[in-house]
Amino acid sequence: MGIHTVSTCNLRPKDRMCTCYGIDSINSILQSFMHRVVFLFLDSIVTLNPQGIDSILQIACFEQVRAANTIVTLPTGKGKTLIAVLAIDHFRAQVPDKWVVFIVPTRTLVSQMAEYCEQHCKERPEAAQLCGLWMDSWDDMRWRECLRKHRVLVGTPEVFRVALGKGYLAPDKVSLLVFDECHNATGNSPMAAIMKDSIHGATVQPRILGLTASFVHGKLKRKRDAETAKFLLEELLLANICCPTVPEEPSTGPGRQWLSIPYPKEQLEEEFGQTLEELVTNLTQGCDPQGHLKELHKVMGRLKHVFGQLGRDGFVYCVQKSVVHHLEHQAIQLAALSATRGRGELLQAQLPALRARLRSCAQQLITDARLLSAPRRSQKAETLLNLISQKLAGRKGIVFVTQVLLTCPLADSINKQVHAEGMRAEGIYSGMAKADQDAAMKGFREGRTHVLVATDVLLEGVDVPDCEWIVRFNDFHTTKSHVQGSGRARSENAEVYYLQCLSS
Known part of the structure; x- marks a missing residue:
């Protein structure tokens, strides 16, 4: 696994935008x-x-x-x-x-x-x-x-x-x-x-x-x-x-580092595009033959991206667990508002049947001949798991992703990879029930959880003490994302990793 130091002339000006x-x-x-x-x-x-x-x-x-x-x-x-x-x-x-x-x-x-x-x-x-x-x-x-x-x-x-x-x-x-x-x-x-x-x-x-x-x-x-x-x-x-200029603090170690982690290029979403389209369409129609559940169709449309980012295991996990969890939160939010209460109650009524249907479909997907040639894990996911198990084991950190549906399946993969090291990962995302968010953060602060896989819910202001490393699983596109994402690592000698796809 190659690790390359990112040129600080490219990243530090963004990180220090506040001093401009x-x-x-x-x-x-x-x-x-x-x-x-x-x-x-x-x-x-x-x-x-x-x-x-x-x-x-x-x-x-x-x-x-x-x-x-x-x-x-x-x-x-x-x-x-x-x-x-x-x-x-x-x-x-x-x-x-x-x-x-x-x-x-x-x-x-x-x-x-x-x-x-x-x-x-x-x-x-x-x-x-x-x-x-x-x-x-x-x-x-x-x-x-x-x-x-x-x-x-x-x-x-x-x-x-x-x-x-x-x-x-x-x-x-x-x-x-x-x-x-x-x-x-x-x-x-x-x-x-x-x-x-x-x-x-x-x-x-x-x-x-x-x-x-x-x-x-x-x-x-x-x-x-x-x-x-x-x-x-x-x-x-x-x-x-x-914007006061903040003087550099003396460091007892190498200081904060920005590191690039290359991974081999692959195009799973494109390679299995037609198969995924058929599978997702059949799954959606099987769960909602009348086409009344707009929220279901929207979530199911994101499954192809999950397959491309994580591979077959992440795709199956999403079908089995993440889709219903996401819909549960949406149903609660819709039912709480008078303008959308009817939609929320309809979705809530359908959840038990959806859960049973999707679990059954997930079991079938495991042995579906059309997917057996696909890797269980994408090259990108493998690179992340190797990084955590070989270099970051025993240290607390956060993996940032851009989509909600990536959080829990990626946390599940991390748990399977580093379980022997006594580490535990948990997903946390915007839209998650506040009690669940608070419980995840408490587990991280108290050391029961070592890795958080998070969306931008953790980017802004959330205090995550003892965080020693950050991994950017997806690209970021704004100065704010870079400044706030890397800022979650509060350790003096924190490491910030960026997964970078090799062009060939």
Whole structure:
């Protein structure tokens, strides 16, 4: 297995996108406020960071927030959440009768950020965790009860878009509005809608704090794309970007490494295209002869991609288990909304029959003559499994994939490969029930799970301590994906691997 170091001249500028627009004022703040701020926030430093590491940098950034709306851009793991905590403490003390709103992009982050605030804010507030489809049923009475009990509100963007839009929460009653991963505030996103529809026109506006590792949300093709992204984000959040230059920390090891792992080219999806088309069509029609289950047809259409990426074993696993699991989550989501309740209930009613049918079909696929010539595992999957068993065994890490249906079959393959080493892998993806996501993350943090196979649910902000390596199973196409994906590996000497297909 060949491993090639990726040229840092290609990757590090992306990883350090946050330092492209450094401002001189942050350095002057570090000097002019150093003595006053250290004494002013001594209790916070002791509580939040007993070692004092990076505290001055965070406090200097906080001074910017205290003075004006600010977008703080710092690399992953450099204390952006600590800045938010300092701001929360300040504005709660200044205007105790108002609320602090902390907006995070995913349900997984809601519980993480709420717990962080409860543990590290001075007064240990009980933060409300607001996310999930059950929030759609909240009326004015439920919101008033929540606001009576909690002064710190942590939730997903859509929850607060609705609350502000319906008047359950008023802008002039909010002292601080924090947007975590604020690069998501683009276009018609809920984050952007909150600013455009509720904040821009408000007579009394809250202080705005944006947090991000890279203010570029999409692809970065030209330098002016970064300039445009910076301008648009500042204009939307009514804030200025603060990008302090973070000094290099001394390393006791080789430091972070970016490594390319080549694998032989193959075209399984194309080679078995006609056979896969027939199999998937027959499976779909057998499970839904009337064609009423749109969700089933959509999921089944992705099976060919799974075959191409993972091989025969992954394809069969998906048919046997993943399709139904995915549909179960979709049915719950559809049934929870009044507009789609009928579709959700129809899908839920069909699930037992679908499960039995797909399990039976999976058993037949194992011996189907049309697939026996296909490899059980793709070259790409074999390369990943060899990398984990030969080089990464016993160390905690994350494999990032682009599609939900790849997570669990790939985790199953890893489990079969490294079971003897005592390692365990688990899939985690967006759309997964929050309780299942939390359980998977808890297992990883506590060491019961060593490998997470994840979609972008883990890209943004989720704290995964002790993560020593990252593998990019699929290509990434945006600066944000690179910065945030590699940032999940928090170890000082972390390794970030990219699987690269050989051209011939």
